[in-house]
Amino acid sequence: MHNRYSRQELFLKEKQPFANKHVLLVGAGALGSALAEMLVRAGIGRLTIIDRDYVDWTNLQRQQLYKEQDAQERLPKAEAAKKRLEEINSDVFISAVTADGGPEELSALMNAHLPDLLLDGTDNFETRFLINDLSQKYNVPWIYGACVGSQGISCVIVPGETPCLACLLDVLPAEGMTCDTAGIIAPAVQMTTAIQGAEALKILAGRWEEVSRELVSFDLWKNTYSSIKIASLKKASCPSCGKEASHPYLSEANRTRTAVLCGRDTVQVRPSEERAFNLSQLALTMEQHGTKVKTNGFLLSAIVSGKRIVLFQDGRMLIHGTKNTADAKKLYQQLLG
Amino acid sequence: MNIVINGKHEQVALSEPTLINLLAEYSLQGKSVIVEANGQIVPKDELASTNVKDGDRIEIVQFVGGG
Numbered sequence: 001m002h003n004r005y006s007r008q009e010l011f012l013k014e015k016q017p018f019a020n021k022h023v024l025l026v027g028a029g030a031l032g033s034a035l036a037e038m039l040v041r042a043g044i045g046r047l048t049i050i051d052r053d054y055v056d057w058t059n060l061q062r063q064q065l066y067k068e069q070d071a072q073e074r075l076p077k078a079e080a081a082k083k084r085l086e087e088i089n090s091d092v093f094i095s096a097v098t099a100d101g102g103p104e105e106l107s108a109l110m111n112a113h114l115p116d117l118l119l120d121g122t123d124n125f126e127t128r129f130l131i132n133d134l135s136q137k138y139n140v141p142w143i144y145g146a147c148v149g150s151q152g153i154s155c156v157i158v159p160g161e162t163p164c165l166a167c168l169l170d171v172l173p174a175e176g177m178t179c180d181t182a183g184i185i186a187p188a189v190q191m192t193t194a195i196q197g198a199e200a201l202k203i204l205a206g207r208w209e210e211v212s213r214e215l216v217s218f219d220l221w222k223n224t225y226s227s228i229k230i231a232s233l234k235k236a237s238c239p240s241c242g243k244e245a246s247h248p249y250l251s252e253a254n255r256t257r258t259a260v261l262c263g264r265d266t267v268q269v270r271p272s273e274e275r276a277f278n279l280s281q282l283a284l285t286m287e288q289h290g291t292k293v294k295t296n297g298f299l300l301s302a303i304v305s306g307k308r309i310v311l312f313q314d315g316r317m318l319i320h321g322t323k324n325t326a327d328a329k330k331l332y333q334q335l336l337g
Numbered sequence: 338m339n340i341v342i343n344g345k346h347e348q349v350a351l352s353e354p355t356l357i358n359l360l361a362e363y364s365l366q367g368k369s370v371i372v373e374a375n376g377q378i379v380p381k382d383e384l385a386s387t388n389v390k391d392g393d394r395i396e397i398v399q400f401v402g403g404g
Contacts, residue, residue, distance in 0.1 A: 120404070226344060
């Protein structure tokens with residue numbers, strides 16, 4: 001009989017404390033890949049992964065679950081991740097959702113199967129503030145993690161106890177420190193997820209007294225590490241976790257319809273209502289009009305007006321080679337009305 | 338002036354020894370940061386009026402968005 005968890009159990013002095021735990025992981029890029037692999041190897045019961053993107057060659061340098069074939073086939077990340085993770089540990093129930101995690105999509109996942117923990121594998125503050133509000137509304141802890149260049153940052157947010165992300169940051173940072181402008185090295189990802197992952201294991205094992213209550217950051221190139229106790233920053237008037245919390249980021253009205261993707265020179269356009277496209281039918285029509293089209297069952301890709309476009313079944317489109325959201329929207333409407 | 342920033346000994350020369358000038362020295366002025374001086378978080382509106390002195394231990398955490 002295999003005992004794959006023996007070394008972990010030796011350390012924890014407990015048998016498989018994670019077996020019945022469910023984690024909802026938002027984002028399956030660099031952070032998400034590393035976190036998912038850690039949790040699946042640790043033997044959690046259930047992992048739900050939601051991601052809006054597909055595997056690209058520029059991901060392979062740091063997004064550890066993906067391989068060249070995934071990039072060649074442009075597999076949706078959630079699907080490619082599920083496939084690899086099931087090879088690693090077939091005992092874990094993994095569900096993959098390819099969608100843009102907005103208020104509606106994430107609330108539906110919370111309602112369908114309430115997780116024990118929400119994990120941040122996203123690349124933008126808009127989604128992080130949404131996770132922050134969900135965490136408060138559903139009383140589920142979450143772990144903020146982010147990295148860029150050689151830097152990383154992480155913080156555990158426990159509803160009803162610690163300050164939340166909105167207490168720490170009164171406005172959405174808009175200073176363009178993303179993989180797009182500063183690049184990223186893989187060790188910064190691994191260090192960030194090592195911190196997030198350790199806190200995740202403590203929370204899932206119920207070892208609350210060991211959970212960090214500090215905001216941690218580091219720079220692996222400059223050899224600096226810092227840790228700040230943040231309890232004093234909790235705000236009674238916070239719109240997300242205060243006495244009269246309104247959870248502003250759960251409102252669809254606060255959601256932008258276009259987004260520039262981190263590190264990709266790409267704009268995503270979302271339809272205002274979910275639309276189900278018949279991709280093979282659409283491919284046929286486009287080919288009849290002289291456009292070369294590729295489909296793989298999950299998405300359709302083509303070159304239109306000199307730009308590579310990728311359309312998902314739910315009507316989302318990625319438009320590559322631009323950061324101009326207005327142009328991207330126009331192209332979307334030109335193609336799909 | 339010798340101070341410890343994020344655990345590392347640094348020598349800095351500031352025109353006026355305030356935290357806001359220290360942030361500017363590291364190109365962090367106006368960015369999303371939390372600053373702690375000798376174990377106490379310094380509110381944003383006090384960064385310009387808080388002095389830095391020899392031997393201080395400063396922690397600067399910058400929020401980043403990538404992932």
